[in-house]
Amino acid sequence: MTILFEGKSFELLPDETLLEGIERQGSSVPWFCRQGICQACVLQARSGTVPAAAQKGLKESSRRQGFLLSCVCRPTADLEVERCDASRRFLSRVEQVEPLSEQVLRVLVTVPEGFVYEAGQYVQLERLADGLMRPYSLASVPGSAALEMHVARLPGGAMSGWLPGAVGQSVGIRGPFGECSYVGAELDRPLLLAGTGTGLAPLLGVVRAALAAGHRGPIRLYHGSLTRAGLYLWAELTRLVERAEGLEVVGSVISLDLLPAPEVPAPELPARESAGRCAISNTALDQLVLAAPIDWGKQRVYLCGHPDLVRKLQKKVYLAGASLDRIHADPFVAPGNAAR
């Protein structure tokens, strides 16, 4: 069996695991249990056939992306693998930048040739002139004409300040990354998606993919913000609900008193009684989600956005009975003083 790893190819000895072969070549991969349990030694296949035994215990989305446990991987055919953080740079071009609100830009870039992704994943967007990179989740679905990103405009934000003037310019795209993707094989599964700020983008990608796939299970989408203006895509979401019977959208705004918007219900009204399948509540997002009248054991759950909220909800939803294999968490961790 020939293995290609980090540009070097070598032959695997009979009975040798992928990890052992890599170590024999003088490279190292972090490991702990060496029996396919702890997942420390995970690598990603770029081409070739991954033995099923090397993917046991991994999430379905990880398996589809070719992730494997090198310590129990005994290939039966040639295999090209790389570390998970490595990824090539695709060339793309900024096509359109439009404000969705005062705080959020919708950025469309061309889909690079050969770029394959799943709805809900994220990419690193790179400014070619100086290599400035920021992670942005994709709200578009595979097959869309462009990659759609929702970019938070930050005071002094290097990328968000540059993008409005960058239409027509080339940019780099690295990735895709992340496990916040739609699982197409279970059309009846109830889905719950909750995000704050531009954490809505990957959730929208997943919802769009689900609707395109003809998803039959109920879909509950929660968008949280401090202010009404922060629900930057509310009008578009309400239109989406009109076209999709199984979809319910709940907005959570903590400071309702700032809101002149007509569709905002009286503060004390529970969300679901106020406006059919589309309502804004002034209950905090985590409380709204945890109070959802659903069987957590059956749900597939997507959590994106503010890291504290994502982590808190991830834990609480798991304690409420959701299976960890069906919780997709994507905390938007800010690099330095910037954020997506």
Place this chain on the structure above:
Amino acid sequence: MTDHSLYDRLGGEAAVDAAVDVFYRKVLADDRISHYFEDVDMSRQRAKQKAFLTFAFGGPNRYPGAPDIRAAHARMKLKEADFDAVMEHLGATLAELKVPPALIQEAAGIALSVKNDVLNR
């Protein structure tokens, strides 16, 4: 002899799979120690709990040896009370799964055998 190992008597990998969520939920819900188990990557953290349970169940031999266990826990600066809390949840998990007390004792004995390594002393 292998037919009668603790691991086999407990039910092997299926028993570990049944126990891991019960156990992980218990430690996560325990304010005394939950911070040690909170992780951005909960699946990975859960996998660690599975490795631990496999070990405590007397599972397949290639679990890391004592030096690795020591190294993995050294930075955490764990106290005796933390260890005891985990033992408590291990026992409660097995009891909840209707494991006979004698087997719970055996599993606890295996976990106790690495106590000094875990506590780095």
